[in-house]
Amino acid sequence: MAMKVYGPAMSTNVARVLVCLEEVGAEYEVVPVDMTTGEHKSPAHDARNPFGQVPAFQDGDLILYESRAISKYILRKGGSDLLRESNLAESAMVDVWLEVESGHFSSTMSPIIFQCLVVPFLGGETDTKIVQENLEKLKTALGVYEARLSRFKYLAGDFVSLADISHFPAAYYLLGGSHASVLDAYPHVKAWLAEVMDRPSVRKVVELMKLPSA
């Protein structure tokens, strides 16, 4: 039976899960959740994610939520090498940079994406102050990334991991938006992102993110 992911592919957190499914070549289906009509707050969805968010995930009787938890389950089940859990030092570095992705990169990108893409879509006006504040925080983080990626090929070391791939959804919106040039000052980051975006799994999910139903 195919695994199910509930939520729109264009959501950064849903996309994160989809890329992991692609990485392990799992059979899956994306079940739409119409957030414009509040479907994510419906009783049916609440049974899958009691915080009323997307994604939710189902594999047989197992229901999971929180994209990074779902991602790890998928990678472990699929026998992927992207977590390095059998190596104490390597897995620690994967965990560190996954925390950094969540706490320093995606957390500053979220308000930027919301202001630049979602607010206008809902008929509102972009709050440029919020965008600028978060761009400054992003630059601080990118400085740290630049130093790291000048020493190592990937974030956790010289091996690709979930820490790198987990950046792709927010990076997709950054690269496609009006602030992509912020990366120009960070050449190693720019090159690393280009490589991440070029992975077959990422390219496949990007196509899903562009679909009208997404």
Added chain:
Amino acid sequence: MAPMKLYGAVLSWNVTRCATALEEAGSDYEIVPINFATAEHKSPEHLARNPFGQVPALQDGDLYVFESRAICKYAARKNKPELLREGNLEESAMVDVWMEVEANQYTSVLNPILFQVLISPMLGGTTDQKVVDENLEKLKKVLEVYEARLTKFKYLAGDFLSLADLNHVSVTLCLLATPYASVLDAYPHVKAWWSSLMERPSVQKVAVMMKPSA
């Protein structure tokens, strides 16, 4: 072999999140204070441990780990892996889910409350009651989900203690030091879960660490 070093002040609930994990895992470690008043956290020595100039950081031999939840996982993997259940697909998934929930749902709304009530006055600022009240309302909604979960299971990931439970300890101890501790009263299973955690020697040790000196 030298004990691991946890850099940071016990005032920080991110540092004591790690202390809780290290204590429960039975790790050999010592706390090395970092002096924020002299900007030691921005010194080259500390930036080599944590490139964001934050605490905590952990040193184990040649390995430096930062981001509190990555440090907690490292301690568990090294000294008490049953706290993570990584050999079991379903159990480890539930541990991951509730570690993500702690970060993204619980601590994310507690942080602003703790900052306004405990930290801001210490820095010579005032408490923004509006921020406190808004986040208390969000906290209540989150606690409803926890109540439902802990009505079904003894601990968050299931009927076994895991790192997911332990990662809640430091911020919850801080909540109890604010005038808002009674917010837990409406959630009897949450309270019972908290009481059972408080009985653990590791948690008692951290509670003593966090008390301000007389």
